[in-house]
């Protein structure tokens with residue numbers, strides 16, 4: 001999107017632990033695209049990649065709420081990695097830093113308190129125990145506190161944090177997991193979450209555009225945007241996590257069984273806890289990381305939706321992809337997967 005939408009772009013550096021062949025397709029245009037294989041936990045690698053950059057969009061992160069990696073690793077990547085990016089900007093003189101934070105910095109909290117149509121100023125007790133939200137909250141705090149620090153050359157660093165709600169769209173691994181789970185169950189998924197529990201979702205293309213826009217506007221609106229947080233939002237409907245997924249999985253042949261949860265909540269809690277035990281027992285042999293665990297069950301069962309226009313007011317954000325376009329693009333992606341699954 002930067003290559004398509006940013007006329008000022010002279011070089012795009014992509015720094016990632018895992019570089020994919022798709023990067024080669026980006027190198028066909030007039031803008032220099034530099035792919036750098038590196039680890040954000042390694043300060044020297046980050047500094048080398050950042051040196052000379054005008055703006056850094058820091059979106060690298062370990063998105064693990066399934067127990068696939070240790071809390072220490074999550075912290076190392078999400079917190080220390082962010083610290084390394086900030087220090088690289090300061091040491092090399094990069095003045096503008098955009099950070100991909102998360103709704104999880106706010107909630108749902110460990111008390112299961114709903115956040116209903118909230119915005120960036122809505123009072124809410126952001127209390128976390130899980131390593132992932134804790135790491136995102138710490139990283140965001142580092143980014144916002146770094147706003148105003150002097151970088152090499154003596155000018156101030158300008159930082160901003162974007163908080164996507166549940167991202168969906170092409171490449172969404174969790175959607176892929178739900179789809180394959182449904183295929184294994186004969187084209188059916190079984191409702192576990194009440195339809196009344198709404199979860200905010202945002203299309204990946206709109207999240208990407210908000211990052212591009214902030215990267216462009218941060219210099220000209222530093223006084224207004226510096227040190228600010230913005231929820232990433234669009235016109236995707238408010239639905240339960242499962243019902244929202246069915247917007248894409250339904251047209252691809254899956255059916256959600258039940259108009260209300262088929263199992264009592266206490267049994268879901270028991271099954272989630274059993275999954276944790278199984279994960280622990282099986283760890284020496286294999287990685288067992290199902291979708292259902294105590295954290296994901298609690299998340300899915302707690303309403304969290306945002307309603308805000310702060311990004312529009314501060315830097316003119318309007319989602320380029322409508323709900324219909326976002327839905328169509330995601331369905332096409334699942335169908336392409338379906339083709340590969342058959």
Ligand SMILES: NC(=O)C1=CN([C@@H]2O[C@H](COP(=O)(O)OP(=O)(O)OC[C@H]3O[C@@H](n4cnc5c(N)ncnc54)[C@H](O)[C@@H]3O)[C@@H](O)[C@H]2O)C=CC1
Nearest residue numbers: 016017018039040059060061063100101102164165166167
């Ligand atoms: N998926 C979601 O619903 C949401 C994601 N986010 C945030 O968006 C950002 C991107 O996440 P996703 O696209 O969902 O996940 P993703 O796993 O597709 O992207 C994360 C990227 O970071 C890279 N990475 C991981 N560890 C690294 C390391 N040590 N050094 C360098 N690169 C590393 C991965 O290779 C990957 O390309 C993350 O910061 C995440 O916290 C925020 C809100 C919602």
Ligand SMILES: C[C@@H](CO)CCC[C@@H](C)[C@H]1CC[C@H]2[C@@H]3[C@H](O)CC4=CC(=O)CC[C@]4(C)[C@H]3CC[C@]12C
Nearest residue numbers: 063065102104165166192241291292296297299300
């Ligand atoms: C109990 C299951 C029965 O179907 C349903 C399990 C759904 C969960 C896997 C998801 C429910 C809410 C999701 C999280 C939410 O969208 C916020 C997130 C923000 C991020 O920064 C990363 C992803 C996530 C934690 C997301 C992960 C999957 C859920 C827990």
